[in-house]
Amino acid sequence: MTDAPNPLPPVKKQLIVFDFDWSLADQDSDRWVHEALCPRLRRKMKELKPTMQFTDLCAMLLRELHDVEGKTEEEIKAAMRLMPFHPGMKRGVQNLKAAASPETTFFLLSNSNTVYIDTILEHQGLTNIFDEIVTNPAHFEKDGTLNVSRRVPAEAQVQHTCKVGCSANMCKGEELDAFLSRHGGYEAFDRIMYVGDGGNDFCPVLRLRKGQDVAFVRRYRGLEKRIKEEGGVKCGIRWWAGAWEMEGLLDEARAA
Numbered sequence: 001m002t003d004a005p006n007p008l009p010p011v012k013k014q015l016i017v018f019d020f021d022w023s024l025a026d027q028d029s030d031r032w033v034h035e036a037l038c039p040r041l042r043r044k045m046k047e048l049k050p051t052m053q054f055t056d057l058c059a060m061l062l063r064e065l066h067d068v069e070g071k072t073e074e075e076i077k078a079a080m081r082l083m084p085f086h087p088g089m090k091r092g093v094q095n096l097k098a099a100a101s102p103e104t105t106f107f108l109l110s111n112s113n114t115v116y117i118d119t120i121l122e123h124q125g126l127t128n129i130f131d132e133i134v135t136n137p138a139h140f141e142k143d144g145t146l147n148v149s150r151r152v153p154a155e156a157q158v159q160h161t162c163k164v165g166c167s168a169n170m171c172k173g174e175e176l177d178a179f180l181s182r183h184g185g186y187e188a189f190d191r192i193m194y195v196g197d198g199g200n201d202f203c204p205v206l207r208l209r210k211g212q213d214v215a216f217v218r219r220y221r222g223l224e225k226r227i228k229e230e231g232g233v234k235c236g237i238r239w240w241a242g243a244w245e246m247e248g249l250l251d252e253a254r255a256a
């Protein structure tokens with residue numbers, strides 16, 4: 001585990017990968033929807049989490065949020081617009097996007113879902129930031145239920161082959177590799193940066209290169225714990241805790 005250079009060195013072409021919950025956004029969308037609309041279901045989520053695949057649990061509780069609690073599409077979207085999103089993160093991302101140099105590609109890689117992410121990015125004025133978004137598919141059914149499903153369906157012939165513990169719905173490391181295959185490979189980017197906080201960000205961070213790539217790791221959460229306990233990370237690390245600190249790192253990535 002090594003610290004990345006401070007300040008970050010100049011590059012010509014870079015990729016920045018964002019996790020969504022507690023990384024780009026300053027909350028967790030899957031939990032927030034119930035915290036905002038139905039605390040009983042938030043408690044139920046905590047109770048059942050050890051017993052079910054998490055995307056399946058989210059889908060089940062959203063059905064109950066509609067069928068039993070009568071919450072509507074508009075109420076769910078309003079809850080997402082209300083979710084904490086730090087002005088510094090928003091500013092940092094917009095300024096990096098606007099910078100003439102380096103050339104930056106933006107990739108959002110999340111275990112949330114398309115409805116939450118699209119609603120929040122639109123509300124925050126960030127719709128045009130990302131070149132690609134990979135997450136769990138979701139849509140509102142005619143009766144108003146929010147239907148969320150796994151990125152890799154349970155019934156799919158080919159499941160992911162992750163050996164470091166990604167949940168069945170998606171391996172973020174395999175998704176990062178697949179994104180890079182679509183965009184010229186690792187060697188197409190002088191620097192790959194990954195903004196993450198959770199245990200499921202460990203797998204993609206393990207794939208980043210020594211000497212040139214950087215993980216921006218949010219402190220005190222699952223990713224820091226796994227990096228320290230399991231080791232094996234080759235890329236440099238820069239730590240942050242408050243989103244205002246991440247804004248400073250985003251500024252460094254373009255000042256170069």
Ligand SMILES: [Mg+2]
Pocket residue numbers: 019020021022023196197198
């Ligand atoms: Mg996260």
Ligand SMILES: [Zn+2]
Pocket residue numbers: 162163164165166170171172173174203204
């Ligand atoms: Zn994985």
